[in-house]
Amino acid sequence: MTVHLPGLLRDHTGGQATVEIACPATTAAEALAALWQAYPGLRDRIVNEQGEIRQHVNIFINEDNIRDQGGYSAPVPSGAAITIVPAVSGG
């Protein structure tokens, strides 16, 4: 799978904006676990210590926000692109 990351998280991927994870993930939980394993510094930025996805972090599988697709149980199709972005904000 392909994971696209915002600038602030790239310190933890060696500066890469996009990383490839070789993983037969079928759910968001499995995909994120594989991402943490490959890039451990991402975990605490994306989820809190209770394992909850931070309120203002959005994770898309292809074009679907996983919050609308069952959260951690959201399905991950073969060859999916995962995009992690902070919510928009102003001020």
Added chain:
Amino acid sequence: MEPKLFVDPSISKVILLVGTIKGAFLISSDANREKWQVSGPHFPGRVVYAMAYDNRAGRQRLWASSTHFAFGPMLHSSDDFGRTWTNPESAPIKFPESAGQSVAQIWQIVPGGPLEHEKLYCGVEPAALFESKDAGSTWSLVQGLFDHPHRPRWEPGGGGLCLHTIVVNPANPQSLLVAISTGGVYRTDDGGQTWSARNSGVTAGFMPNSYPEFGQCVHKVARSAQPDRLYLQNHGGLFRSDDGGDHWQDIANGVPSDFGFPMVAHPRDPDTAYVFPLETEMRVSPHGELLVYRTRDAGASWQPLGTGFPEELSYETVLRDGMAADTLDLAGLYLGTRSGKVYGSADEGDTWRQIADGLPAVTCVKTAVL
């Protein structure tokens, strides 16, 4: 003007560690404290509520907390005066999963006393205390306070339910005092195993019982040079304790308002302390007049200090960590405002000058003396 990104310690004697809602700045000067150099921003776009300097055991280490609105809180340190900062893979300050809580903000970073060179403390929101016994390499929740039976009854103040004040006792490493909004003051005398509310005499005007055991909205506590003497700025009320917090007495004698956030004790004179009174409704300097108040007699009286502040209307707010003293002789005093101004005095508050302007809203000002 292009600011520098780090401090040159070879030409600096005092560094102000200035946290803002959009990053941190290091503002440095020589011992004269007349000309200041601003460096930063560090952690641009992130809220910096807490900063500290640890010069124990030969270290020259800056600490800062940052919180990104999406990616959460993080703790950083720098051993080269801001040229580089740590950015740990794993968040150093986090609750164990069993606690059922997650850190929203790191409100306070405080090195332990001179008898415990490797100890550091962090206060967080939701209200809890963390400690490090290895100079900040690893951290753990202070379970004794987290398990206190009062904790479920603490209520969030306007800034959230936070442990915002940590006061070490230089004479006794087993004794530590914290303040929580709103929970009040708690003290341990056994190194954090057990804690007792220490709010006797401190008011809670927003409660049916104005003198509850706990639940006060204490804004700041400062320890004077005499370890058992503490000064307290309350959500309404100024107080002093001469017995380490066992009892508090009202010392709001001659201030235009007993509301405010910061409380700063003089580094050597236990009778001298500083407050920044705020009008209670707008929470700004009363009558638009920027004034610090100083006591030289342990709170029996307070005198306004305004020489050098703007003469035009200044509806300013200084938050609880927005005022600090250095340890030079004469002591320097500094404050940062929510309008992004930093003022300093090199003569214990007698005269002031503007050090910086145009910063984001200032959340904290701490000092490092090299």
